[in-house]
Amino acid sequence: MAETIFDTIAVNQALDTMAKSMAADEVYIIGIQRGGSEVADALQHRLKKTDITIHRGNLDISFYRDDLDTIGPNPEVRRSELPFDMTDKHIYLVDDVLYTGRTIRAALGEIFDYGRPATVRLVVLVDRGGHELPIAADITGLSHHAKAGQSVKLNNDPNGWTIELRQVKK
């Protein structure tokens, strides 16, 4: 059974605040497929209302995961699109939910295979705790301390986004 832990109003407010703290003359945003790309789109939409130049990319980290043996290659791989040179740029790396940190580790590996950015800052809509690596977000929209065995998901409801908590394992 799913429980809504953040409603649409809370999610929208969080996105507004996140976008505000990202504002600069030029912004480079990379979303992690798929949830992170959707959050990156939402942030881009908010930043567009000002006169900020936005460079947008997407990253699919399927080939950089450390668990190929157990899951097999991701059947739905999307292409990574990084239409700008990252060298010496300040990059915002965006994901929907920060959990173990393994996705972020894989994403950093892939980013550095494309170029050498000046900085990479991590932006997440929800930090659910349970980190397994020394990785923390620089900009966090919402925080909820979920237990192991619980799943925190961005729910793309037609009436707006919500964050749901589900019990997946006992």
Next chain:
Amino acid sequence: MKSFKHLFGIADLSREQIEYLVNLGDSFIDINRRPLKKAPTLRGKTVINLFFENSTRTRTSFELAGKRLSADVINISASTSATSKGETLLDTGQTLAAMQPHVVVIRHSLAGTCEFLAEYLDNTAIVNAGDGAHEHPTQILTDLLTLKQAWGSPEGKTITIVGDIAHSRVARSHLLAAKKLGYNMRVVAPKTLLPAEVERYGCEVYYDFDEALPGSDAVYMLRIQTERLTDACAFPSVREYHEAYGLNAKRLRAAGDDCLVLHPGPMNRGVEIATDVADSVKSHILSQVEYGVAVRMAVLAALCGGEGGDES
């Protein structure tokens, strides 16, 4: 979808599996085009290329595919291996398997070599890189990825394959794939270079190249496999063969501007393809080579992956 244990041939694959490998190959194309051509997908895996027949494209692309995904790749060719000292195929296979590779890629002149070895080698995935005139699955996956870029789906299209059909594992694998994916095949060759009862694959048979051209969406030229010809009089002369079955400028015009020209390589200029045509359609043939690396990355990743399942 059933996970992959070995890749013996198109015959064993379902439509879903073929499409999965082609789509996975599509997503690997980018890695081969960016400045740093390496991803850590197969870190810690070992791939052995065991080639008993000559090869430039297939061996190099398997080697690059493995290396670009961070696997350790070892190449063995028959001329430099203990086979030349009299070791049997099975002993060579078991010796290599004892060194615990994850994947062994095999090319051999005998049909069924991979299936035979797989029975004896546990815990090793085997990939067929061409076995006699039997199958060459990664070439067909390569062609399908090339065609995907041009057409999206091959369904309903007509591919005309011309030349030494009798000895061509590429032709045979394509005929099998065509049935599963719903494209039409026309085979064009003199009777001496056609296998007996080729119609049973559900293809149209032509002895006249010019008759087969109208309505072809792609023309696929094959090399005469002189190394496999048992009959020295399959055709009167190379010149006559070229006149009747070679792709020249006139035939290329008749095929139309939208018709793709494919060739699995190596090309024999002046035999199945005229030199000027070879140069003008080189781009398609070189695309095939490029996508061949991506498709082989997909094959290695699929064989080294687990049972499959959702992303966690």
